Amino acid sequence: MSNNLEYRIVRPGKPLSDFVDSFWFLRNLSDADKDTTGLPDGLIDILLFKSATQPFSIAQLGGLTQFEQAKVSANSVIFCISFKLLAVEYIFGEAIANIVNGGRFLPDGYWGFTENDLLDFDCFVEKATQKIKSLMPEDIDERKRKLFELIYVTKGTITVKELSGKVFWSSRQINRYFNQQFGISLKAYCNILRFRASLEHIADGRLFPEENFFDQNHFIKEVKKFSGVVPKELSKNKNDRFILLSAIRQK
Structure with a gap:
């Protein structure tokens, strides 16, 4: 990806793919913010994020129903798990109706994630995979x-x-x-x-x-x-x- 943006995506196999669409990261390697337009994709995201001016944080996004103007902060990195809707009930156990077109910050240490998880994307994917597998139900409607x-x-x-x-x-x-x-x-x-x-x-x-x-x-x-x-x-x-x-x- 051009303009000092680096992007990579990994898609899981079964049975994880019933709940997870993909794991991905995005880095802005430049010293300037990047103007973007977010597009609806029907997915729910868990994000790990930090930049030169913003401390490490974890957030959940409730999905978009419309396009949204946004910025990718300068010198920032985002690691993300993009979930399918079935995960809302069976992995999160909590509705996301109140954060559609929005989101919420999650507590420090959510799912055991720390700032160090942003150092290695492959290790992040493995750690996230094991956590999600531990939450997957035995039975689904x-x-x-x-x-x-x-x-x-x-x-x-x-x-x-x-x-x-x-x-x-x-x-x-x-x-x-x-x-x-x-x-x-x-x-x-x-x-x-x-x-x-x-x-x-x-x-x-x-x-x-x-x-x-x-x-x-x-x-x-x-x-x-x-x-x-x-x-x-x-x-x-x-x-x-x-x-x-x-x-x-x-x-």
């Missing part, structure tokens, strides 16, 4: 397991009605579960996943709908809603403004 499996396999292009029929759980109950646990409706979450999947195509310069949008106008409207810009401008990604898109191009 089969309806919820299948629900999320279908949502992710279809990249959000499946309807609430279809999901309800396949998991034998009413649409009303599913939406109540989503709103109480995650602070977002199932349909809204699926729209975020569909947008996220579209970034793969936009990163390759394919600026036409490929993820079950009604038409080109609908595609443009949805991309602009979630990113603040039309697909063409998003694809240009001037100055690596959209770090998520830059990371996709690195794969």
Whole structure:
């Protein structure tokens, strides 16, 4: 990644991947803050962070439903675990509905993490993996397991009605579960996943709908809603403004 930003991502295998999407780090090696635009990706993050001017801290982010202007601080490093929604109930054991589009600081020593964990990303991944495995439940509600499996396999292009029929759980109950646990409706979450999947195509310069949008106008409207810009401008990604898109191009 250019502009003095260093990025790396690691994806886990089964069974961790039922709960964790990825581990990643981001470093700003320059003496200047980096302006960025955060994009919704449907994930919940646990971050370890420090910079030249900010002390070590641990935080949980509740996920974005809209784009957000932000800065990557000068001379900073972020190590992150990005979780799928199933982790909210079964790993955290606490709803995140009240921190959607926000976050909260976690106590020092959360999950045994310290500032020294920022010295070695591979060791961080191993430590985090062992901790998460220790928290994984023996049993999961089969309806919820299948629900999320279908949502992710279809990249959000499946309807609430279809999901309800396949998991034998009413649409009303599913939406109540989503709103109480995650602070977002199932349909809204699926729209975020569909947008996220579209970034793969936009990163390759394919600026036409490929993820079950009604038409080109609908595609443009949805991309602009979630990113603040039309697909063409998003694809240009001037100055690596959209770090998520830059990371996709690195794969």
